[in-house]
Amino acid sequence: MDAVIDETLRLYTAVIFHERVANEDYELKGTGITIKKDQVVHIPIYAIHRDPEHFADPEVFRPERFLTENIAHNPYTYLPFGAGPRNCLGMRLAQLEIKLALFNLVHRYVFHATEKPLEQGVTGFLIIPKSVDLRIEKRT
Numbered sequence: 001m002d003a004v005i006d007e008t009l010r011l012y013t014a015v016i017f018h019e020r021v022a023n024e025d026y027e028l029k030g031t032g033i034t035i036k037k038d039q040v041v042h043i044p045i046y047a048i049h050r051d052p053e054h055f056a057d058p059e060v061f062r063p064e065r066f067l068t069e070n071i072a073h074n075p076y077t078y079l080p081f082g083a084g085p086r087n088c089l090g091m092r093l094a095q096l097e098i099k100l101a102l103f104n105l106v107h108r109y110v111f112h113a114t115e116k117p118l119e120q121g122v123t124g125f126l127i128i129p130k131s132v133d134l135r136i137e138k139r140t
């Protein structure tokens, strides 16, 4: 379940970019770049998460890439909760809440993979309450 959540937050990161302001000149060693005091550094999380240099077939939903034995990316290329001393304070709570929400959904609904675009323009999953007769669903 952790891998599914990690992969979801990679593709659909809630915070698409971060910004930091330098409080002093800072040289990025080995690059010839110096960030000047007060310059804003923009960190494009959405783009980094979908960069094939960091994640093979980045547009593909593949939770297995987050299984411990498969993790191949640099930790700073996966930043749904930010990083460093100002990273998300609620990360653990958020992860727990996501698991509880998923648990409740799986408990109450049956998920069916579908190729058909749904009404809202979403492709992927159709949620059907367990009480619905699936044969009736097939006829529509």
Ligand code: HEM
Pocket: 014, 015, 018, 019, 079, 080, 081, 082, 083, 084, 085, 086, 087, 088, 089, 090, 091, 093, 094, 095
């Ligand atoms: C899926 C849910 C969440 C996501 C994706 C998320 C993501 C983030 C991100 C990206 C940051 C900025 C980190 C950075 O700049 O390095 C942040 C900061 C923060 N988040 Fe979350 N967050 C989530 C849920 C929560 C929850 C549930 C709480 C509290 C109950 C929370 C509290 C905070 C706080 C207080 C900060 C500011 C930390 C600081 O500036 O020192 N977040 N979050």
